[in-house]
Amino acid sequence: MQRQDQRPGIARVVAGRHRDRVAHPVGRRLWKDEPLDVRGLGRKRGNRRDKEACGQARAWIHRHWKPWDYSQNRESMAEAPPYAAWERRSRRWAIAFAALTLLVSGLVALALIETGRPAGPTWLLTFVPPLGVYVWQTAKIRSRRAILHEPFPREWEAVLQRDVVFFRALDADGQRRFRRDLQVFVGEKRITGIRVPLDDTTRVLAAASAVIPIFGFPDWEWDQISEVLVYPTRFDGDFEFGDQQGKNILGMVGTGSLNRVMILSKPDLVRGFRNATDKRNVGVHEFAHLVDKSDGRIDGIPGVGLERDAVEPWIDLVRRKMAEIDDGRSDINRYALTNEAEFFAVTSEYFFERPGTMRRKHPELYATMERVFGQDLKTRAKAIRRELKRGRVKFGRNSPCPCGSGKKFKKCCRQ
Numbered sequence: 001m002q003r004q005d006q007r008p009g010i011a012r013v014v015a016g017r018h019r020d021r022v023a024h025p026v027g028r029r030l031w032k033d034e035p036l037d038v039r040g041l042g043r044k045r046g047n048r049r050d051k052e053a054c055g056q057a058r059a060w061i062h063r064h065w066k067p068w069d070y071s072q073n074r075e076s077m078a079e080a081p082p083y084a085a086w087e088r089r090s091r092r093w094a095i096a097f098a099a100l101t102l103l104v105s106g107l108v109a110l111a112l113i114e115t116g117r118p119a120g121p122t123w124l125l126t127f128v129p130p131l132g133v134y135v136w137q138t139a140k141i142r143s144r145r146a147i148l149h150e151p152f153p154r155e156w157e158a159v160l161q162r163d164v165v166f167f168r169a170l171d172a173d174g175q176r177r178f179r180r181d182l183q184v185f186v187g188e189k190r191i192t193g194i195r196v197p198l199d200d201t202t203r204v205l206a207a208a209s210a211v212i213p214i215f216g217f218p219d220w221e222w223d224q225i226s227e228v229l230v231y232p233t234r235f236d237g238d239f240e241f242g243d244q245q246g247k248n249i250l251g252m253v254g255t256g257s258l259n260r261v262m263i264l265s266k267p268d269l270v271r272g273f274r275n276a277t278d279k280r281n282v283g284v285h286e287f288a289h290l291v292d293k294s295d296g297r298i299d300g301i302p303g304v305g306l307e308r309d310a311v312e313p314w315i316d317l318v319r320r321k322m323a324e325i326d327d328g329r330s331d332i333n334r335y336a337l338t339n340e341a342e343f344f345a346v347t348s349e350y351f352f353e354r355p356g357t358m359r360r361k362h363p364e365l366y367a368t369m370e371r372v373f374g375q376d377l378k379t380r381a382k383a384i385r386r387e388l389k390r391g392r393v394k395f396g397r398n399s400p401c402p403c404g405s406g407k408k409f410k411k412c413c414r415q
Contacts, residue, residue, distance in 0.1 A: 031364045068247065082148060082180055085219045087141055094137035102130040140188075145146035147187035152179050159204040163273045166212050166352060169383035178215065182207045189226060194241075196232035196266055205273050206230065206264060209283025212352055213291050216374030217304070224290045226260045234265045241265075249284040252291045253298070260287055279357075288348035291373075292341060300340025314368060318343055321365060331361065351377070 005238035105126040113119050167178050170365075185207040190197065206228050214220040235241040235249050250268040253353045254261035264282060272281035295303025306314055319341055324330040325337055336346035350358050351369040359366040370376060 083144065083184075083219075086221060090141055091138060094134050096136040097137055098130040101133045102126070106128050112159040142193045144184060144188070147184055148180060150183070152183060153200070155200045156182070156204045159201050160208070163201070163205060163206050163270075165273075165276045167208065169380045169386075171178065174215075177218070178208075178211055181211045181215070185210050185222065189222065189228065191228045191230065193230045193266075194232070196230060198230060200285055201270065202230055202266055205269055206283060208273070209264075209269070209281070210287050212284055213287050213373060222290070224260060224293055225262055227262070229261060229263045230266050230269070231263060232266055234268065235263070239263070248354045251286045253286055253293070262290075276353055279331075279353050281349045281353060284352055285349050289341065291348075300342075300344045302344065302372050306368075307372060310368075310371075315340075317364060317368060321347075321362070331357075348373075354380075357378070 065267060105128075109122045109126045112122050159180075160182075170178060182204065186203055189207075189210075191203050191206050193202070210222060210225075214222075232240045233241045233243060234247050236247045237249070241247060249265075251262070251264040254263065264286065268282045272283055289298050291304065292298050292300065292302045295301075300318065301311055301314065321330065321332065322337055322343060325332050331349060333346050336343040347365060347369060349359075349393055351366065351373070355366070358369070359378065370378075
C-alpha cells in the first residue's frame with residue numbers, strides 16, 4: 001500500500017492488474033517491494049493494454065525512482081542531534097526553576113485556602129506559574145530548533161567558500177558543523193552596522209570569527225556576548241571613528257556599559273580573512289579575548305584547556321616568547337608585547353592562520369595553544385597550506401555557483 005500511495009496513478013494500474021500474476025515482473029516487484037529492473041519493461045509479450053501500462057511504469061520509474069542509501073540512513077541515525085547536551089542541560093535548569101516555582105506557589109495556595117478561598121480552583125491555579133516558567137526557560141531551545149530548521153543560505157555558502165580558508169580545509173562533517181554553528185550565532189546574536197550597511201559578507205565573517213576559536217568545543221555557548229557592532233572604519237578610545245589621526249583601534253571587547261558587546265572595524269574584519277597569510281585576523285583576535293574571559297578575567301590565562309599545574313609553565317613560556325619578540329628574534333607580531341592578554345590573542349591569530357609555520361618555529365607554543373583550543377590542527381595543516389597556495393577563490397560570471405545550486409554564478413549568488 002505504501003507503493004500505491006507513492007505511485008497513485010501508474011503503480012495502481014500496473015500492480016493492481018497483475019497482483020495475482022506472480023510471474024509478471026512489474027506486479028510482483030512493486031507489490032513485494034523488490035528491486036526493479038526497468039530495462040525489459042514494455043517489451044514483454046501480451047496485449048496492447050499490458051504493453052502500454054508497462055511502458056508508462058518504466059517512464060515513471062526513470063523520472064522518479066531514487067534508490068534509498070541505507071548506509072547514509074544509518075549514519076544519520078547514529079549521529080547525535082545537534083546541541084543535545086546543551087538541550088539536556090537547559091531542560092534540567094528549566095525543570096529545577098519550575099519545581100522551585102511550584103513549591104512557592106503551593107505555599108501561597110495553602111495560605112489562600114486557610115483564608116477561605118475555594119480549594120479546587122486555588123490548587124488548579126498553583127500549576128500555572130511553574131508551567132509558565134518552564135515554557136519561558138525552554139524558549140531558547142525552540143528558537144534554536146527553528147533556526148536550524150531553516151536551510152543554509154546559498155549566499156553565506158559562497159562567502160565561506162571564497163573567504164574562509166579554515167572552513168575550506170575542513171572535511172565534509174566539519175563543514176556541516178561549521179555551518180550549523182555559524183547559523184546559530186547569526187540567529188541568536190545581534191550584528192549591527194553603525195553608519196555602515198551590513199551585507200552577507202560582513203555577517204558571515206563576523207560569525208566565522210566566533211566559530212573558529214571554539215570549534216574544538218562542540219558544547220560551547222557564547223554567553224559572554226550578545227551583540228557585535230560593526231564600525232565603518234577604525235576608531236579611538238572614545239568610540240569615535242573616522243580617518244583622522246589617532247583612530248587606530250581595529251576591534252575591542254566592551255566593558256562596563258558595553259559589557260557583552262564587541263566592536264569590529266568592517267574593513268579590517270574583511271581584510272583579516274581575505275589576507276590569510278599575514279597571521280592577522282581582528283575577528284579571531286577579539287573572540288580569543290572572550291575565550292580568555294571564560295574564567296571571568298581577560299588576563300592572558302584562558303580558563304579552558306589549561307589545568308592548574310599548567311598555568312605556571314604557560315606564564316613562563318609567555319615571558320620567554322615576549323623576550324624573543326623584544327629582541328627581534330621572533331616572527332610574532334610586536335603588538336603581543338602590550339600585555340599577556342594581547343599576547344594570547346595575537347598568538348591565537350597566528351595559530352589559526354598559519355598552524356604549520358607555528359608548529360615548525362614555535363613547537364612549545366603550538367602544543368600549548370593546541371591544548372587551549374582543543375583543536376589538532378596538525379591534521380588540517382596540509383589542507384590549510386593547500387588552500388593558502390590556492391589563494392582566494394575567484395568566480396567568473398559563467399562559473400558554477402559555489403553554493404551548489406547548479407546555476408551559473410551570474411544567475412545565482414552574484415545577483
